[in-house]
């Protein structure tokens with residue numbers, strides 16, 4: 043976690059931009075501008091719409107990354123949006139991660155893996171790469187992954203081991219931001235605690251032997267901005283666990299809501315916003331159907347930067 047904390051300190055900005063493109067979030071003229079190029083490159087006509095969207099996602103992401111790389115420490119590409127497009131989407135996912143790394147950003151792959159140990163070990167190669175001669179082939183260019191703890195310790199250990207080996211990090215779901223999260227996470231345990239509190243204790247334990255120079259381990263926790271009281275209680279309960287805090291903006295979380303998830307020094311957490319930043323162009327009222335694709339991308343970039351600066355300034359105000 044030390045590299046992430048150093049990047050946060052360098053930008054004085056504990057926020058991460060979520061790269062979650064969807065067809066509705068990319069200006070239509072940007073998608074349309076790739077029609078000819080894609081028609082000539084696909085093997086079957088059926089592949090064309092997904093391939094066209096995938097190329098558009100990359101240009102959209104690139105415009106956003108260029109617009110925010112000097113003011114944010116990290117990006118969080120959400121793999122679901124890319125997987126939905128098949129192989130072309132996966133290619134664009136890896137291209138996006140690589141491009142973000144080249145711009146000096148910490149790349150947090152939101153992939154929410156979780157499986158039995160042997161399969162988790164395969165998934166964990168996303169962090170460690172695969173053996174190639176004397177070295178390793180690492181096509182993903184990421185710094186961290188999100189993981190789901192439902193399968194317990196043997197589903198987590200391969201990721202923690204791979205993170206140690208590759209000097210990377212993991213973030214485990216503890217108290218998620220979604221409305222139904224309480225169905226499981228708030229269940230009472232026989233000893234009087236809640237399920238999410240037990241998961242929190244496991245996560246703190248999984249990190250004990252990887253505590254870095256800033257006092258936080260490689261094993262972080264996902265704690266939703268939509269649960270301010272529980273988030274603050276978790277901060278006290280998990281002194282060595284860095285938090286990834288989604289749910290800011292589009293899901294209703296505010297800077298005041300996340301204040302308690304930071305430590306006394308204003309460290310210990312990074313807050314994500316995806317739609318609030320990458321979809322800011324739609325709310326600006328400045329988009330016109332008559333714009334060219336380049337003009338639309340300029341609007342995307344300018345509004346994303348503005349939204350990222352607003353978020354940074356709002357967080358700074360409460361820290």
Ligand SMILES: O=c1ccn([C@@H]2O[C@H](COP(=O)(O)O)[C@@H](O)[C@H]2O)c(=O)[nH]1
Pocket residue numbers: 060062120152217218219220264265266288289290291292293314315316317318
């Ligand atoms: O508890 C969780 C865990 C993950 N997420 C992910 O974060 C982003 C949030 O997107 P917004 O557009 O800012 O709402 C998205 O990728 C989720 O899958 C989460 O929201 N809550």
